[in-house]
Amino acid sequence: MARINNHLVIMAGGVGSRFWPMSTVDKPKQFIDVLGVGRSLMQLTFDRFEGICDPENVWIVTNKRYFDIVREQLPEVPKENILLEPCRRNTAPCIAYVSWRIKSKDPNANIVVSPSDHIVTNPIEFRRVVESCLKFTSESDAIVTLGMKPTRPETGYGYIQADLGSSSVRNKEIFRVDQFREKPDLATATQYLRENNFFWNAGIFIWSASTIINAFRVYQPSLAKVFDSLKSVYNTDEEQAQIDLRYPECENISVDYAIMEKAEEIFVCPADFGWSDLGTWGSLLMQTKRDLYGNSVIGNDIQMIESKNCIVHATQEKKVVVQGLDGYIVAEKDNTLLICKLSEEQRIKQFSGD
DSSP, X not given: OOGGGEEEEEEOOOOOOTTTTTOOSSSOGGGSOTTSSSSOHHHHHHHHTTTTXXXXXXXXXXXXXXXXXXXXXXXXXXXXXXXXXXSOOOHHHHHHHHHHHHHHHOXXXXXXXXXXXXXXXXXXXXXXXXXXXXXXXXXXXXXXXXXXXXXXXXXXXXEEEEEEEEEOSSOTTXXXXXXXXXXXXXXXXXXXXXXXXXXXXXXXXXXXHHHHHHHHHHHOHHHHHHHHTTGGGTTSTTHHHHHHHHGGGSOOOOHIIIIITTOSSEEXXXXXXXXXXXXXXXXXXXXXXXXXXXXXXESSSEEEESOBSOXXXXXXXXXXXXXXXXXXXXXXXXXXXXXXXXXXXXXHHHHHTO
């Protein structure tokens, strides 16, 4: 497998304010330094693929309103590789567009698709797994998804049921997918954990450009028709105008429903590299270092007194003292302070006004 044919697609079009007041509609969580390490989640995503593909083969698919943020945060990525969606149409149209565009440049492209707002705590193991899967897809017509080994009965993730009876002949770590399962209730998630052949669906996909485009033509012909019809304008001055015109025609559908649940050659690679999708303040608390009382603090000078099970994010203040709280979010950004029960963080959207 030639590294020159490896391409990375980072999906960075999401909007929302789950980490308000840090994140807003104008600057959602993928562009925020959530972990307090000096790099946004999107930048950390880019960093963890170092050595897998070259910067000129990195593609960002995002909303038009975020072009300047992407350019500022990832100057290594050629600006022509930042593809701009005129409207939100879920992951299937996003992946179709970038796949047709990549193949127009590199017919032998091998692609890994990743969300922009997840974290990985073991990047060495992550790279090993991804490189192994890229080799597999470069030698076959397979579609591979990464399955995270569950550590708890999580109800917030979709699951992949694997056929662990026999692995692929080409790669002993890769197995056929039996089926995809929706987000379960707690009893079902607990059962999945016992059965050992269920894995969290991380939304990280690996395939060749030819394989995924053929899959779209077979299983989503109306969507494929849109991007086939634009072949003559890819990488020209006309491209954006035509995308603006035709993209709204695409069905609003996820790649899971559009392709993964329909295609034949679907495989999963079970993996364990410290993954989280950081969908909530609670997940951030679980994924960051905590003190003896279960508190996680992100900031330069934060003092916790008689407090436990709290997440405090205050990187702009000189000193923060939190006393007597149990199970709270404390977060500040640009003259806005949030103090909210972790158990009620679903109400943050109404506080933010977005």
